Amino acid sequence: MNRRDFHRLGTIVLGGLIKLAVAVPAAAFLLNPLRKPGTAAEADVFEGLVALSQLKVGVPESFGIVRDQVDAWVKYPKEPAGAVWLVRQPEGAEPAVIAYSAECPHLGCAINLADDAKHFICPCHTSAFDLEGKPQNFVPPRPMDRLDVELSKDADPMVRVRFQRFRTLAEEKIPLA
Numbered sequence: 001m002n003r004r005d006f007h008r009l010g011t012i013v014l015g016g017l018i019k020l021a022v023a024v025p026a027a028a029f030l031l032n033p034l035r036k037p038g039t040a041a042e043a044d045v046f047e048g049l050v051a052l053s054q055l056k057v058g059v060p061e062s063f064g065i066v067r068d069q070v071d072a073w074v075k076y077p078k079e080p081a082g083a084v085w086l087v088r089q090p091e092g093a094e095p096a097v098i099a100y101s102a103e104c105p106h107l108g109c110a111i112n113l114a115d116d117a118k119h120f121i122c123p124c125h126t127s128a129f130d131l132e133g134k135p136q137n138f139v140p141p142r143p144m145d146r147l148d149v150e151l152s153k154d155a156d157p158m159v160r161v162r163f164q165r166f167r168t169l170a171e172e173k174i175p176l177a
């Protein structure tokens with residue numbers, strides 16, 4: 001390799017490195033707004049929803065999840081992001097509270113408590129679940145999605161839930177990335 005070739009090669013390599021140094025942060029900046037709430041980073045957050053003493057054993061109660069939402073490049077603080085159903089278990093049971101996502105595993109509509117309060121229903125395509133989240137017909141592809149729950153150390157513990165979204169129409173519970 002003569003001196004001229006060596007300089008040409010050096011220029012090409014240096015130019016490539018400079019382009020890479022500019023392109024990688026630019027791509028990360030442009031793609032960042034496309035990340036949605038309910039993704040891995042937010043999935044690590046436990047949110048306090050209610051004091052344990054406020055829940056009645058075996059009586060499901062619904063709680064809204066409020067989050068900062070990102071729509072393309074715009075951030076909307078404190079927007080409704082979903083809902084969960086909490087069911088307090090009998091004294092001594094572990095866990096003390098079971099949390100279900102209110103998002104239907106069929107196509108994502110909101111799951112409600114039936115009028116008799118003995119099962120859950122989804123009005124969109126008639127999915128039905130018992131109070132343990134098990135399907136009662138063949139519409140939903142899987143049980144209601146259980147969420148992680150923890151209790152705070154307070155005398156009257158706070159029920160804290162890790163809200164997550166999962167893929168619809170899947171037989172397995174697959175977190176949305």
Ligand code: FES
Pocket residue numbers: 104105106107108109122123124125126127139
């Ligand atoms: S979305 Fe719930 S039954 Fe279809």
